[in-house]
Amino acid sequence: MEKSIFLALDFPTWQETKDFLNFHELYGVPVKVGMELFYREGPKVIESLKANNHPIFLDLKLHDIPTTVMRAMRNLSSLGVDIVNVHALGGSEMIKRAKEGLSGGQFDTKLIAVTVLTSMDTETLNVELMIPGNTEDVAVHFADFAKRNGADGVVCSVHESMQIKEKCGMDFLTVTPGIRLEDSSRDDQKRIASPSYAVENGADFLVIGRSVTKAKHPREAYERALKECGVK
Incomplete structure (x- = not known):
């Protein structure tokens, strides 16, 4: 896949999702399908998006026994999505088995591991989860063992992307959520960045949501994000 910006489809139903994409003429743009939409609609939402030529990041963050x-x-x-993910916190054996589950199919689905959620900061890691170190060091550590156990890349903050590339190699994918246009609110994200900053710091794939979906003119906002980071 070429570098791109995945639009987060944070809508409760397929009907609302379809209406949004069609009304704003966002035909065939890369999209992220998360828990809210997938748990409501199931595999049929993926089938519908694929029928309309949308590259898909299925963001379910699996975390269970291997x-x-x-x-x-x-x-x-069997769904044929482009990217699917697990939580790195599930451990090395879980990541290894996740890759095993994907292998042998007819599609080249990339497996990525979530390092530290962009809604978390160092205090959350240290105090609530009792994980020592700062967010950057923890994210790089998770990325390193994710790669060693078969992951194709990670979900990480823009601020850790370059460090992860330096540790894991430039071919190791970094998918960065928390992308905001300059005039957008932070919402519930603590570690955010602009599209241009993300690309400058080594991000391969960006995820943008409310900066586009809540914009007055969503298509213009999405095109602005593409222009900012030089993605065609």
Whole structure:
């Protein structure tokens, strides 16, 4: 896949999602389908998006015992999405088994591991989760063992992307959420960045949501994001 910006489809139903994409003429743009939409609509939402030529990042963040995750990935592999993910916190064996579940299918679905959620900061890691270190060091550590156990890349903050590239190699994918246009609100994200900053710091794929979906003119906002980071 070429570098691109995935539009987060954070809508509760397929009807609302379809109406938004069609009304704003966002035909064939790369999209991220998360838990809210997938758990409501199931695989049919993926089938509908694929029928309309949308590259898809299926953002389910699987996190369970290794065998359960492997079996879930075996089922998800038939959907033909471009990217699917797990939580790195599930550990090395879980990541290895997730990759096993994806392998052998007819599609080249990339497996990525979530490092540290962009809604978290160092205090959350240290105090609530009792994980020592700062967010950058923890994210790089998670990325390193994710790669060693078969992951194709990670979800990380823009601010850790270059460090992860330096540790894991330039071919190791970095998918960066928390992307905001300059005039957008932070909402519930703590570690955010502009599209141009993300690309300058080594991000391969960007995820943008409310800066586009809540914009007065969503198509213009999406095109502005593409222009800012030089993605055609």
